[in-house]
Amino acid sequence: MKQQFSSKTLVALFCGAAIAANTSVFAQSNSTVSVTNSPNPENPIIVTANRAPTLANNVLADYDYIGPEEIEQAGQTTLAQLLQRQRGIEITSGIGAGGSSASVFLRGASNGQSIVLIDGVRSDSALNGGPTWESIPLPLIDHIEIIFGPQSSLYGADAIGGVVQIFTKEGSGPAKVSVSTGYGTYGTSVSDASIYGSTEGEQKIRYSLGVSQTLSTGYNTIASNNPFALTSMKTGYVQDAVTGKLSQEWRKGQTIGIQMLQSRLNNQSPGFNAGDFSNNGTYSACSNTPPYGPCGAPGPQQAQTNIAQLGTYSIYSKNQITDHWKSFLQASLSNNNGQVSQDQTPFSPAYSPITKTKQNIYTWQNDIAIGSDLLQLLGERRTQSVDSSQYNGYVYPYTNLESFSQSRNTNSVAGSYQLKRGAHLANLSIRNDSITGYGPQTTGGVAYGYFFTKQLRANINYGTGFRAPTFNDLYYPGYGNPNLAPEKSKNTELGLHYDTERYDAHLVGYNNTINNLIQYGSVNCPLSTLYGCASNVSVAKISGVSIGGGTRLGNFTLKGSIDQQSPINQTTDQVLAKRARTFGNASIEYTHNKLISGIGGTFSGQRTDISGTDATSGNAYNGAMGGYSIFNLYSSYEIEQNLTIFARWNNMLNKQYQLTYGYNTPGSNIFAGIRYAMK
Template sequence: MQTNNTNNTNNTNTSVLNKAIIAIAIGLTLSSQQSLAVTADENILITANRSQQQQFLSLSSAYIITSDEIKAMQVANVTDILNTIAGINVVNQGGSGQSSSVFMRGTNSNHTLVLIDGVRVSSATLGSTNFSAISPSQISRIEVVKGPRAALWGSDAIGGVIQIFTKQHAAGEGSVSIGIGSNGFVEGDVAIGLGNEQHSLTISVSSESSDGFNAYHSDPLNDYDINEDDDDGYDRFSISAVGKSEISNTLSLHLASRFESGNSEFDASYPDQPCWNDPATACPAYYANEQDHENYSVKLSSQYQGDNIFSELAIATSQDQGESFGNDTQKSRITTERDQVSFINQYSFTAQSSVNLGLEYYNETVSTNSDLDPWTADIQSWAEDERDVSAVFLQGRHQLGQLLLEAAVRYDDIENLGSETTYNASIGYQLNDDWLVSLNRGTGFKAPTFNDLYWPGSGNPDLKPEEITNTELLVRHHFADNTLDSQIEVTIFDSEITNLIAWAPNEFGLWFPANINAADIRGVEATITADFNRIHNTLAVAYVEAEDANTGKQLLRRPELAATYTIDYHWQDFSFSGMVAYREESIDSGDAKLDSYVLVDLGVSYQATANLSVNAKVNNLLDEEYETALNYLADGTNYKASVTYSF
């Protein structure tokens, strides 16, 4: 059930809903979202229903990556972590610090909602997330929920939701780490916990840089190909502060804040082209080949835990900013600023029944310091540079014996776009303590970006949100005895996406974004974990058919078959880790074929003392030559080594 109302009625609805949210927020001093209430139990899932529940009892396909697993991976990028999950495919245009895209369940790379401590972090102009700006050293855990969750989270949650939680240390505890690697890689991390049991604050600082490598390989048959033969490096600095203050047994205050800045180099120079005003003359075709970014978010919340109620009032502000320059081009800075307010209240009638009521509001503002349309005499910016989004949702859960029921509905009011009503409905049956079967159906949407709607000269203000309807069947099994602890999850899903935005010519031959495409996506995912004799094994396999509904062609950069096996083994003071990943061939622009490939990574960690560990890892051990984006080679065999002192 999705609706899209007219723009004229939308402004009135937005005003009424905004005032209602503000009035309720002012009247409340205690409330909850539970996105920060992460307990020590690694099996507790929060993102799926915006409330705590055992991961095994979740009726949606969900996966948790723990702090220990992230530590064992020894990665420099968040995308390397996500790429080990069934149903996720990562595309890189080069090495670390370069542009990366995350495709979940065959949906587009901007169809996944990304949250950091409950705060939206995507760009409102591009619709994507800068994953290279997130330091893995500051992450305590990652939760991934697959399938549309717009009924709880709103726009962008078409393919799923990724929520990253910032690391916290107990008072007096912390760590210091330094590392080096191939391509001039250098990193340093410091984290410390301050305060006491009632009032605590964790401060983490991370810095890293790399000279990079020349990822782009030119196509000799393309006269308009990039011809910038140089290494593309990057640097990144980040700091986070996460705190909690226990005011009483029932009331607590929370802080989650982060700041990141960095620089990335990339290739963007082309051979001289005919000048637009004099085709007989050759003009240099130089484009910006470097970018600075500066991102931050701050979230303050108050949480109340009563006998049957858990609630939070949260206020957040965030920025996503990128400034492109180089090759004697004008510096061009584009900024997204987002202010958010949420009030969520969960009430438990009994141990088997609960209801979750939420109100949300956020304002998005985009700005630039340059002319977005250089072909005009006047300075041109977006036709609209601000919008308000207001939402209300209701979610309920009930257990009747072995039968589990979940349902959610959400109404989003988006300024100048209209409204969207989305839902999720799930029914599960717990055969016994070890088996769970569930059937899910849900809808989702993605609002067009500011670039799609209002870019000068090419925006289309008549665009509608992209929409998805998804049905899936999930089977989950858990087994544990004195020697083995294992879990198997298999999900079969079928999705239909409509109103997909693509560029097309109008009646005058001018190209504009339009809702002309549709996609049919179906597949099966399986994740198997097994722990025995100090060995942790994970096998993640996905087969996804993602096709253009109009042509039947495979969607770009989405291999049908993907499999990843990871292993961690602990022996005395040593820990060994390994990964084998296979990706089937895929298609890129112009029907170009990207070959299949196999990657092998090996890592080792030695606990020299109770506080000191030495770590080393070799990536792409077989020196596989492959590309996930046309003409962008991935790095060959490379290494990383580090020393960590914990206290």
């Protein structure tokens, strides 16, 4: 695959930056750099749960936090794989290797039923729903906040399962440089470099800039039970990314800033055999018409190339209007663009669809302090657009259409009130979203918490959420259904939490019911659909218990979690696809002087993918995927000040397991590297 810039070039460029930083290019003081949102990782400041900085032990929503230290130990791990090691999260993989599409389930909710923010900017795709996890560069992330449960009353559409917010590095203090590079199994290399800091003086300027590149020659993803008669094929990928932030406090309490993330991913996935499709795009197991292969003799299989481009950009102003009133004004843009090509196919000309999605969001948030309480008022406008086209005369299946374009607007108002009275905490929130074609959608949430002691607290929460149909759900030729209604959810949960400097434990029980679940069906289908369409055919009920905790014992840190859930489609009485009833994680880490070593394990019960008919044997398959346990080992050692070597061994026991039926996951793989990070 073509490489945009080499790892050696990347490192060389930033060696010069390191020298520049050491020679005080910027005016500096002796203050320390803080690239995390919390001075105390054991009780971090959580921003996402209330749209305002809140100490973790005052957060009433169920949450998890991934700090910089855990991200530094990630090595060759993808963002989705890192999230899988957290309480309450399951993942699925795409049909290609590490750069292929992934899905993340928060407490059983689907990938499209959760929101992902990158530095406060929504990054989900209006076409398919949900984020493109594989396009988000893990090496450039500072920390991650995960909020479980419906958050539509704070963030609007699609926050049924929760919200994940990703924070990139933010500079403070003298200029610092970080450079890292490593190499491992499957020809995988990961390199990144960052510079961040701030100037002195009253009109302080904060800045950060980071670049990264990840590439891999990949591995064979086609399993022996693949139902599509695909042959073994290695698929690789290359991802280039850049992040940047720049802000100035031009007067005390008055800050203006800009921030951006841009990523380009070029990955391969197994293509279908030349005999798999007829000229109008319909699937056929075999055909005797040239150039399609006859039964049992499909044509040549070619790798499919997928290009995904993700961009998030924003400009904002934070203003202390009075002693009690803070204003936050932001204009943001995000886009998800993609292109798929398979040059050597029976199609003439080649198959090469292109999709472009864009959303602009304008937000004005006002935080008003009323004694120790906080009143929050928000107004927001969101515009979404999509253009999808099939090039070179190819048309969408079952139609004569070569393209479709659509757009919609959402106007929103929201308010929340947070109070604390002694041992009592309470939050109340409400939001109204008026979406083109649907009218007003109102959601709300109420939460109450009580401190039995300073360390032990309990909470009870109730919230509603909704998910607007995606553009594919509504308009995709041959499948879309403009008659769809939004999915709607009601969630109730109880929590018990214990936090000290050495111990933490969390027990949460929840019950989330989702009505109007959108799935493939035949309800109210338009005439343009031949065999069915997107339909509101199901009700899902996801109930469960999530338990997690950790402790520090001398030089050892122990963490663990287990989730027991019942994610049921009430219409069919079947477990939702790719969800396990039981899953969890456990890890132990040892720290001594300059050495950090740890081992972690992830386990999951049986899951079931979509069933069908095997293209080779003609036999039916049920999509059952067995349970698994995988173990990972990591270690790092600071060989001298600011210079660290590190290594990671994923899937130590070479466990063969599947996250999507018929497709392999990585086997045992090792990665090692070196990092220079100024402290």
